[in-house]
Amino acid sequence: MTRTDGLPNDVDALKRIIAEQQLAMERLKADQQAAIDDAVKAAVAAILRRYYGPRSEKFDPRQLLLFGERVDQAPLDTASIEEESGEPLKTRRPRHKHGRQQLPEHLERIEIEHDLDDKACPACGNERCRIGSEISEQLEYFPASFKVLRHIRHKYACSKCDHDGYDPHITTAAKPPQPIDKGLPGPSLLAYVITSKLGDHLPLYRLERIFERQQVHVARSTMCAWMRCAGELVRPLVDLMIERVRKSKVIHTDDTTVPIQSPGAKQCRKGRIWCYLGDEANPYTVYDYTPSRSRDGPAKWLSGYEGYLQADAYGGYDGIFHSQNVTEVACWAHARRKFYDAQDSDDERARQMLTLIAELYAIEREAREADEAARWQLRQERSAGVLTRIKTWLDAEQQVVLPRSPMATAITYAQNQWQALTTYVTQGFLNIDNNASERALKRVALGRKNWLFAGNDAAAENHARLWSLIASCERHCVDPQRYLTSVLAKIGTTPREELGQFLPDVWKAEDVAEPVEPT
Structure with a gap:
């Protein structure tokens, strides 16, 4: 049987068949071109939003119910909106009036009295007596x-032995150990330089100019050397924090780039900073540096760890999940972000999924103040049902969306991560997302916009160690400069088995308990 068998012999009929096929091909090409145009527009919109748009990914569930109508013209069905959004309807918060706030009580008060130059009464000439005061701050x-x-350092010698011609036994008083042996900076200055650069993102060349305004010249290269010495000094303390974090039931982790100077190269190469957040029993945030994003970095750091690991979908963690007793916990914020970005090309489906995810987060807000057992119970009773609805929606929509579209990418990501995305409901101590580690990496992102790069791999490793102390201080609401001043002054003479006193939470408790000496 040939390919022409079954075709009519009538010329007009053949022309109609050819015309229909041409029309079908034109429609197919038009649909493909429309899909390409939508994908390009979505990609351009995503790029513009990334660099110029708002960072917030807030979603108003009422928009799903308006179908293009203006908000002020559409009737507001509160019950329907709350049912769709999975959370109570909230009106816009009233703005607080801007006014002078009460100054903190702990600040030192310096009293400055203002008195009348002429106390004579303008009527009778008698001297007026004081009847009160008006006080303003x-x-x-x-x-x-x-x-x-x-x-x-006072020196002492035996005058009798010296007189008799013997060794006078000269002894000089010892100086307390300093953070940098024979170095210029005291603990407070060293802590100030570290906090300024890594806590307040101040480049050392700006700090150099600030010092020069007080007629003190300290070269930025000198301050770099100070920070290197400080990073080595606190290494045992950071190692102790790492040991504690590895004992956590769940660890949050993420990574970001840090530019590294490469001698002879035209541009900086990219190193990686990884953050690891311990749980409530081991409340420390530690950072690690690797020259690349190879899987060897997290595999080495997490070697021997057993528990839950909450991270993004980076493939470098797969070996850890397969070879160790580590359970993957995915991040719903990552999954949600892909649907949020797909709004430009598939608005209706994106809003449907964003509404379902909003129900999950509404349950989490309700469970935030509950204990671990109550949180697990709430998730089993309510979150599990929402997850079932989400999975049904994903399975149905995956069959009809255009391949390679932003919506298809979002659905595929959620499907591939589904088991890890649903793990959080199995335990009360797990989180729905990995936003905590993303917030921990903001200090790196802000820093590299100011000091631009690290001089070499060793400098980046020191930054990671010092960031670990600063971030853990902020996690416990401890002033990092005051903490570092105390630690740098004492850690050099502290035995390794006593380093636990310098853990930020332990240090804070002892600092609060220590009585304040009267001034």
């Missing part, structure tokens, strides 16, 4: 100042 700033600590 003004906030003033006294710039930090340098002070020079002169260490005077």
